[in-house]
Amino acid sequence: MECCGPGYASPAEAIKAPREKILYTIAIYTGTGIQQPDYLCTIDSDPDSATYSEVIHRLEMPGIGDELHHMGWNACSSCFDDNSMSRSYLLVPGVRSSNIHIIDTASNPRAPRLHKIIEGVEIKAKTGLSAPHTIHCLRSEIIISMLGDSRGEAPGGYLHLDKEFNILGRWENSMGDIPFGYDFWYQPRHNVMASSEWAAPNTFMPGFDLEEVGHLKYGRRIHLWDFEKRVPKQTFYLGEDGLIPLEVRFHHNPDSTHGFCGAALSANIIHWWKDDSDEWQWEKIIDVDNELHPEWPIPVPGIISVILLSMDDKYLYFCNWLHGDIRQYDISDPHNPKLTGQVWMGGVLNKNPKVNGVQVNGGPQMIQLSLDGKRLYVTTSLFSTWDNQFYPEIRVNGGCMLMVNCDVENGGMQIDPNFIIDFGKEPNGPSRCHETRYPGGDCTSDIWL
Amino acid sequence: MMTITLTNRDNARYKVMCRRSLLDELLDHGVDLPYGCRYGGCITCAAKLIEGTIDQSAQVALNNRQIDNGYIILCVVGAKTDCSIDIGMESHDLLYRNPFLEPLAPQDLRADVGAPKEA
Ligand code: FES
Numbered sequence: 001m002e003c004c005g006p007g008y009a010s011p012a013e014a015i016k017a018p019r020e021k022i023l024y025t026i027a028i029y030t031g032t033g034i035q036q037p038d039y040l041c042t043i044d045s046d047p048d049s050a051t052y053s054e055v056i057h058r059l060e061m062p063g064i065g066d067e068l069h070h071m072g073w074n075a076c077s078s079c080f081d082d083n084s085m086s087r088s089y090l091l092v093p094g095v096r097s098s099n100i101h102i103i104d105t106a107s108n109p110r111a112p113r114l115h116k117i118i119e120g121v122e123i124k125a126k127t128g129l130s131a132p133h134t135i136h137c138l139r140s141e142i143i144i145s146m147l148g149d150s151r152g153e154a155p156g157g158y159l160h161l162d163k164e165f166n167i168l169g170r171w172e173n174s175m176g177d178i179p180f181g182y183d184f185w186y187q188p189r190h191n192v193m194a195s196s197e198w199a200a201p202n203t204f205m206p207g208f209d210l211e212e213v214g215h216l217k218y219g220r221r222i223h224l225w226d227f228e229k230r231v232p233k234q235t236f237y238l239g240e241d242g243l244i245p246l247e248v249r250f251h252h253n254p255d256s257t258h259g260f261c262g263a264a265l266s267a268n269i270i271h272w273w274k275d276d277s278d279e280w281q282w283e284k285i286i287d288v289d290n291e292l293h294p295e296w297p298i299p300v301p302g303i304i305s306v307i308l309l310s311m312d313d314k315y316l317y318f319c320n321w322l323h324g325d326i327r328q329y330d331i332s333d334p335h336n337p338k339l340t341g342q343v344w345m346g347g348v349l350n351k352n353p354k355v356n357g358v359q360v361n362g363g364p365q366m367i368q369l370s371l372d373g374k375r376l377y378v379t380t381s382l383f384s385t386w387d388n389q390f391y392p393e394i395r396v397n398g399g400c401m402l403m404v405n406c407d408v409e410n411g412g413m414q415i416d417p418n419f420i421i422d423f424g425k426e427p428n429g430p431s432r433c434h435e436t437r438y439p440g441g442d443c444t445s446d447i448w449l
Numbered sequence: 450m451m452t453i454t455l456t457n458r459d460n461a462r463y464k465v466m467c468r469r470s471l472l473d474e475l476l477d478h479g480v481d482l483p484y485g486c487r488y489g490g491c492i493t494c495a496a497k498l499i500e501g502t503i504d505q506s507a508q509v510a511l512n513n514r515q516i517d518n519g520y521i522i523l524c525v526v527g528a529k530t531d532c533s534i535d536i537g538m539e540s541h542d543l544l545y546r547n548p549f550l551e552p553l554a555p556q557d558l559r560a561d562v563g564a565p566k567e568a
Contacts, residue, residue, distance in 0.1 A: 065484060097485065202491075210548040293549075
């Protein structure tokens, strides 16, 4: 297709894109005891550069205590045919402050600058929502899942922005009886959106009390929406198999109905699809066993904090943040995943505490995969208060970023020996790194119409 | 007016009004304090009460174990007497616990789901 909008004509075109030369990763001081703003790092990922594997720029947010977490682009391949659009702004919300920072990455990609802030108070006043999480662009508009109302109670809803980043209001027409929000992904050719459930901000922000799961204060459902009508249509009640379902991903292939979700506490991968009679079905396809820990009275669940699909939809990756492993499964047959790779770093089981000379505090957490599927970037912090509970050392030592080389032909993974960023050595003191994005789009940013 | 002593800040003393939150009062006095939501839901502003009586009925962030350990939520707490408190992350030694290592008893949970505390 001849065109000049952002992104790529198809996932197959995206795979052929040039290698990512820089990465954007957020780093936080919120919850560390260091009274400094959270910031957006530019990281040099060009192996031919003198500053390879270093933070080359830091853009501080104006306030303290935002807790930067996830981020998203103003535009993606969903507006590939619109040459008035370009991928120029990164939206970087603070989960705690609800401020949404609009960062201009186009003027100087290596040194992004702040373009505008949508203040949390304005969002609360206009929409009654707080705690921004996932961002997806939808042609020229932007939808953001908001996990709470203005008092931090669930279920929150969806914030709708126009392309100039003005608040249009709430995106959804109804939340139905959805109790909690978290992540979402849409597959427009099937008029469907899938959303998952964490908990109310007032529940998860102060930290994790396991007993509250039994009191139904954490999610256990996946919701399918009528995307055009903007209303929830069907719910999968996952029960004990789906405690705390977090990241949701549809296949990148826009014709596919297959989608996946990682249930963090149950440590299962849930798969759904539309069957031959046009009914949506779900099944559990991967079950990570709890592991015994010498000092813990309760077996340790994996805590699957993230999942990701390679751009060719062949591999599923996920992290067991507590166990400390990243796994690669061949999901060519989505009903029968095959484990093809596994690496260890950090984690509470102590299987690989030191990598490339750096003590890994935390476990493998957020991951981002190169468009060609060969390089997986990993960071170690989950959420400030949860980090403080499970990995108290991260407060003094900070997080780190590693790279894993992935064999896209035969499967398999290996930690790259030459890439390491130790956020314990940051100029303002040890910080913690979280989500990563690439200027040209990545494996969790783009959706095709 | 009440007097607040910051035990881990060289016993610095500040006069505060009882109607406003200690967070607002101390920030106005120039004390550097972490905060997030400012409605008692996110725990960022937690501090430890060493001595004194307070009202923090509006907080929803703390579980009963944390309250028993002396934690207060500065953004919604009002002082009912003179108080001594520890502030900042240094006061958070007992705030965070590994939920798999140290499970909570029913009466340790947050008020909305916890069993009533024994008198
Ligand atoms: S600032 Fe959130 S609980 Fe006080």
